[in-house]
Amino acid sequence: MSGSQSSLRRYLGAIKDTTTVSLAKVNSGYKELDIAIVKATNHVERPSKERYIRAIFMAISATRPRADVAYCIHALARRLSKTHNWAVALKTLIVIHRALREVDQTFHEEVINYSRSRSHMLNMSHFKDDSSPNAWVYSTWVRFYALFLEERLECFRVLKYDVEIDPPRTKELDTPDLLEQLPALQELLFRVLDCQPEGAAVQNHIIQLALSMVVTESTKIYQALTDGIDNLVDKFFEMQRNDALKALDMYRRAVKQAERLSEFYEVCKSVYVGRGDSFVKIEQPPTSFLQAMEEYVKEAPLAAGAKKEQVLPECFFLAAPKEILAIEYEKPPEVIEEKPVSPEPPVKAEAEAEKPVEKQPDLLSMDDPAPGVSELDEKNALALAIVPVTGKATLNIA
Template identity: 80%
Template sequence: MSGGGTQKSFRKALGALKDTTTVSLAKVNSDYKELDIAIVKATNHVERPAKEKHIRAVFASISATRPRADVAYCIHALAKRLSKTHNWAVALKTLIVIHRALREVDPTFHEEVINYGRSRSHMLNMAHFKDDSSPNAWDYSAWVRSYALFLEERLECFRVLKYDIETDRPRTKDLDTAELLEHLPALQLLLFRVLGCQPQGAAVHNFVIQLALSLVASESTKIYQAISDGTVNLVDKFFEMQRHDALKALDIYRRAGQQAERLSEFYEVCKSLDIGRGERFIKIEQPPASFLQAMEEYVKEAPRGSTFRKDQVH
């Protein structure tokens, strides 16, 4: 066996040993031993997707009917798993558990994760994460960092919008000017993080990454729809805006056009990987360029003042 193959086998054996040891310690030491064991099994070193039964066991402990102490413990345990690991598979599978919980568990879980981040360093801060055990692991690490940034922005978007973009109907059609000028930049920042999840190098063909990417891609259609609805609403109000607000709205409109182009490219990559098989991805329509010129002309002559509410400035 080659030296590289021996090293890879050794790493796998070491990962399996770490998982077994962690499970054994949980059985002896923990008041939450079943949850601890489920977390280790759902986020183990095995380089393939976790078994659904282990993910479900984690979700059972964080539902709205469970004591808040149980939910807090689970979030702490997941955060600890993320902060201690240098293994891409463990980090990625932990992020997938958190992402799916945000989608599938009730909204109180969002609040608990946000509160956890306020009292400590943010659990999703993976800026310095790297697994340098192999060239492929380096590429996987880069994708893990991008995915963590998306999830961090997803939570921030929930905090601004006060609803979940994936599980609730979009409300941008009905917002007033002040709300649009707050909500649309948050949604565009989230879409920016979606676009950052386009895999590079070895990450393109990694099955666990493709699984997480399919979650991100499916959410992107809702994000884009909310931005599109909001942009139409914004244009309807634009020619009555004060100059200060019109400048912000113009910036949002320009960004919507740029992001629509990049999202089309992102979907082409997803289709080439057979993610979503194409049918889920909506047709991306560019905002009319003719509008842009009319909007720029209006801004030059727009009355000064603002409709942006002062109580929304944080």
């Protein structure tokens, strides 16, 4: 039964593709482009033919009018938003991914501008193909792949260059740019790791094709991150506390990502995804260095104008507050027994009573001997006495 349903789906998909092509021939002002898009992203569950992809790339090159490029992006976005078929969605994403890699970078900017002016064209969070158990698994991978492409564009927006195409620049960045660009690269690497296939998706040929491009790019992303982390470490012990906290978090992420990236590559190798020379050796950042970084953060200087109480909540996890200060509200017996009694309270009251009413008071208290000051000092000292209790400083409130 499932085999007949699968055959019926393929038959219906072929009819849809034929109908769309026929309509494009009659109604479209971009007839050749529309036909190429339909044939490059059809329902056939195998990789697209190269000649149709090349026809699309010709339409979005820098030499073509911007109106043509905008129309092509709109047509691809419409194809993504309307389909419920995993093959059509995945092949459309592959066309977009290849265009980002193989067409000039004006295409990046056009896609970003399109997403800003309209809904995000790569938002596939609600996409699903529930026509079969395998289609459901493929749909999950399609969603992760779309997230990777969306993050890829965001990384391009932050870095102002494409990591896959241009040499990494993180080695020479100053601290502010480094703290801005490294998180973008780390988020992109997280999206790479999410593309690890599972179940039926591992053996699917179209998914393997897309995954091979992701694997190739992951080595460039990893190289840019490694250069950036080395640069970060060189600058770390000169950073102010807020910057040092951010840098420490990035270093911890780098340690975790190195472990996961090694596992990701092992899975890819097991299904023969990627060329043998495309995998890089993953070097784990030394975890022993974390202790030195954490110690520095505790004593790192504050930024000019920063308030200490604003920074403490961020680095509170680095301290052990219960061993530093304990506040107890019970009076220890020995403190009560040693409480001194003021020797001359009556003298103070009597002196104040005998003071002439008509005398002009000294507003600055220059002539007032203030006989009660010592008494107040003693009471305050008892009320806020800090007494060592079992290795802790104890605050006693009388």
